[in-house]
Amino acid sequence: MSIWHAAAHSKVNLHLGVGDAREDGYHELVTVFQGLNIADDVTLRVQDTYVAEIAEVVHSCRAEAAGQRMLDVPEDRRNLAWRAVESVAAAYAKKHAGAAFPVVDIHMNKRIPAAGGMAGGSADAAAALVLADRIYAQHLQVAELGMGKLTELAADLGADVPFMLHGNTMLGTGRGDELTSLMSRGSYHWVMALSNKGLSTPEVFHKLDELRAKEELHAHLDITEVSQALLSGDPYRLAGSLHNDLQPAALSLRPDLRTTLVAGERAGALAGIVSGSGPTIALLCADEEHALEVSGELVGLRGVRVVHTSGPAPGVEVG
Incomplete structure (x- = not known):
């Protein structure tokens, strides 16, 4: 074997x-x-x-x-x-x-x-x-x-x-x-606030369709701002360019995620965003030390586990 x-x-x-x-x-x-x-x-x-x-x-x-x-x-x-x-x-x-x-x-x-x-x-x-x-x-x-x-x-x-x-x-x-492929300079440090309960991706997309039928929620398909932020290597600039069209739907299905976003901002994160279809909240930090500080502030948040990570990281690594 x-x-x-x-x-x-x-x-x-x-x-x-x-x-x-x-x-x-x-x-x-x-x-x-x-x-x-x-x-x-x-x-x-x-x-x-x-x-x-x-x-x-x-x-x-x-x-x-x-x-x-x-x-x-x-x-x-x-x-x-x-x-x-x-x-x-x-x-x-x-x-x-x-x-x-x-x-x-x-x-x-x-x-x-x-x-x-x-x-x-x-x-x-x-x-x-x-x-x-x-x-x-x-x-x-x-x-x-x-x-x-x-x-x-x-x-x-x-x-x-x-x-x-x-x-x-x-x-x-x-x-x-x-x-x-996109050019990205530097590394970016994140605190990922992991929920103890998952969220269905199909349900989030379906909720987005429902919200768009009722409200004026437009698609954001221009990546110019985030691309330029990545070229700069400046986490503060990247913080201002983060965007997720699925976030309103995820927050509608899981209102408790707003609490995590607010807690992240109060803990000093540069910006917070729902990761993909959720429910993980990604909190961008200035550097590793800052990420550790934010992580420490969020320890004990009900229903949430926090981990520090960074990117960019490669794809599959065999070894």
């Missing part, structure tokens, strides 16, 4: 502009992603059993946090990491008819909160794609599929998965899966 490890980094949306709903049910997005150093550890354990059926390449999938099983993370084919391994095996099967593949067990040591707007499930899927590619290429003694093909497979798994492969700082358009 061989064991393969990868770090699956999380993300924050520095800008999230949400356009109209498309015919495929997704919304048109203009978003600026930045990878964060909070990461899950994803492990693929390769068994000495070989199968030709793609549906049998994954034997088990287990998610734990601090040694405790995470009951809110699916441990079957609903898990994106499981489907990621299957998709890589299927891609190799198309190129190598009749090939048999070693069965794998997936283990995720979770540090990214589930349903927290930081793309933990997508990050795990990205790591599983990279590891499965290396495992099956080595087994078949052929060239790896490579990042181009893995990005295609990632887009089929979910809108955030392609970015989680690449990391750093990127513009996402379409569903968020059409990526362009």
